[in-house]
Amino acid sequence: FNVPDLIRKKRDGGEHSHAELxxxxxxxxxxxxxxxxxxxxxxxxxxxxxxxxxxADLTLVMAGSGDQLDLGDLPRTVDKHSxxxxxxxxxxxxxPMLSALGLTVAKMSGRGLAHTGGTIDKLESFPxxxxxxxxxxxxxxxxxxxxxxxxxxxxxxxxxxxxxxLRDVTATVDCLPLIASSxxxxxxxxxxxxxxxxxxxxxxxxxxxxxxxRALARAMxxxxxxxGRQVRAVLTDMDAPLGHMAGNSxxxxxxxxxxxxxxxxxxxxxCVALAVEVLAAAGEDEGEAAARARATLHDGSxxxxxxxxxxxxxxxxxLVDEPGHLxxxxxxxxxxxxxxGFVGRIDALGVGRAVLALGGGRERKGEAxxxxxxVELLKKPGEAVDRGEAVLRLYHRDGRGLDxxxxxxxxxxxIVDTAPAPEKLxxxxx
Ligand code: URA
Numbered sequence: 485f486n487v488p489d490l491i492r493k494k495r496d497g498g499e500h501s502h503a504e505l506x507x508x509x510x511x512x513x514x515x516x517x518x519x520x521x522x523x524x525x526x527x528x529x530x531x532x533x534x535x536x537x538x539x540a541d542l543t544l545v546m547a548g549s550g551d552q553l554d555l556g557d558l559p560r561t562v563d564k565h566s567x568x569x570x571x572x573x574x575x576x577x578x579x580p581m582l583s584a585l586g587l588t589v590a591k592m593s594g595r596g597l598a599h600t601g602g603t604i605d606k607l608e609s610f611p612x613x614x615x616x617x618x619x620x621x622x623x624x625x626x627x628x629x630x631x632x633x634x635x636x637x638x639x640x641x642x643x644x645x646x647x648x649x650l651r652d653v654t655a656t657v658d659c660l661p662l663i664a665s666s667x668x669x670x671x672x673x674x675x676x677x678x679x680x681x682x683x684x685x686x687x688x689x690x691x692x693x694x695x696x697x698r699a700l701a702r703a704m705x706x707x708x709x710x711x712g713r714q715v716r717a718v719l720t721d722m723d724a725p726l727g728h729m730a731g732n733s734x735x736x737x738x739x740x741x742x743x744x745x746x747x748x749x750x751x752x753x754x755c756v757a758l759a760v761e762v763l764a765a766a767g768e769d770e771g772e773a774a775a776r777a778r779a780t781l782h783d784g785s786x787x788x789x790x791x792x793x794x795x796x797x798x799x800x801x802x803l804v805d806e807p808g809h810l811x812x813x814x815x816x817x818x819x820x821x822x823x824x825g826f827v828g829r830i831d832a833l834g835v836g837r838a839v840l841a842l843g844g845g846r847e848r849k850g851e852a853x854x855x856x857x858x859v860e861l862l863k864k865p866g867e868a869v870d871r872g873e874a875v876l877r878l879y880h881r882d883g884r885g886l887d888x889x890x891x892x893x894x895x896x897x898x899i900v901d902t903a904p905a906p907e908k909l910x911x912x913x914x
Pocket of ligand 1: 657
């Protein structure tokens with residue numbers, strides 16, 4: 485086939501066949517089709533869009549471009565994905581809940597980039613814990629404990645990695661079929677039968693409006709369904725950070741509180757809601773699902789799974805029971821309310837950027853991070869405050885990045901006269 489013909493076809497609003505997408509994308513992955521042709525094609529896709537069938541075909545081609553994990557005969561495999569937020573430690577809680585419920589989580593997770601955190605970074609707050617397991621050990625642990633979590637293999641959906649880098653420099657990232665296929669190619673290649681997607685919407689998220697979030701969620705569920713997987717999505721608010729903590733060790737501490745049944749309400753409710761989606765997608769009765777999911781946080785079963793999982797991957801399980809011994813940076817600095825009133829807004833993006841400024845995140849792939857720094861929301865939006873009362877607390881190391889972080893937090897904080905209407909956390913389900 486002829487690449488200029490394919491670019492022309494998309495430029496003029498035509499629809500590609502599976503064979504055409506395979507030729508183009510696998511040719512690009514092998515280095516036979518150059519960047520400049522794929523750049524032109526990406527822009528044509530950006531302007532013309534893709535049909536649901538084309539989007540699903542593109543996803544399957546990317547998923548098949550490298551290694552695909554074969555979870556084989558592991559029972560009831562499930563995966564979850566969040567489109568990325570601030571203070572989003574849900575995976576740390578939800579995955580042991582699911583394994584306590586008898587499902588198998590054999591999952592690949594990412595590291596944080598820019599203002600969003602990553603599950604692997606959070607887990608590395610446990611000294612010795614490793615995201616690198618041989619495939620054999622990974623599968624054996626998933627079978628024994630029901631929970632194994634590794635970093636994303638470089639050979640998982642390599643077409644997506646290459647295309648994403650090109651999209652980044654050709655202004656074609658924010659294109660719905662390209663985002664949906666990118667995310668789902670990695671989920672399909674990771675092998676789980678049931679997938680729950682947490683699509684974040686708001687100031688701290690990729691998708692700024694509910695309408696955009698819903699369209700992305702529908703596109704991803706459609707792709708998964710066409711590929712024969714059970715996929716559900718929930719749309720959740722990300723205007724303010726989730727829970728009270730942002731920053732790696734701090735988030736682990738909060739996750740451990742939640743696994744003990746004493747976590748913040750928003751975080752607990754989100755984990756229960758996501759567990760319900762997974763159980764329902766896996767064919768269980770929805771009516772009883774919430775009570776069963778919640779019970780794992782109160783009877784110690786989810787915590788026990790988490791302890792076994794940390795130990796199996798080289799971490800010290802004693803830290804699971806003594807979270808106060810995790811390394812938290814010793815410096816403290818508070819942001820106080822300039823007037824009495826109610827907390828109006830705590831901008832999630834500002835909190836994420838503040839953690840980054842303190843050294844808790846990375847601007848570029850591969851940079852080292854400080855697990856101990858972060859931000860605590862002493863008050864959440866809607867809570868009453870007195871003048872001079874502390875609203876936010878920064879945990880810093882020797883003042884590094886403190887001035888920038890304080891400015892970011894001050895800019896993102898508003899104190900209002902009347903209590904704002906409570907924000908709904910779960911905005912919709914798809
Ligand atoms: N996350 C991804 O993995 N891919 C995108 O295109 C956007 C967000």
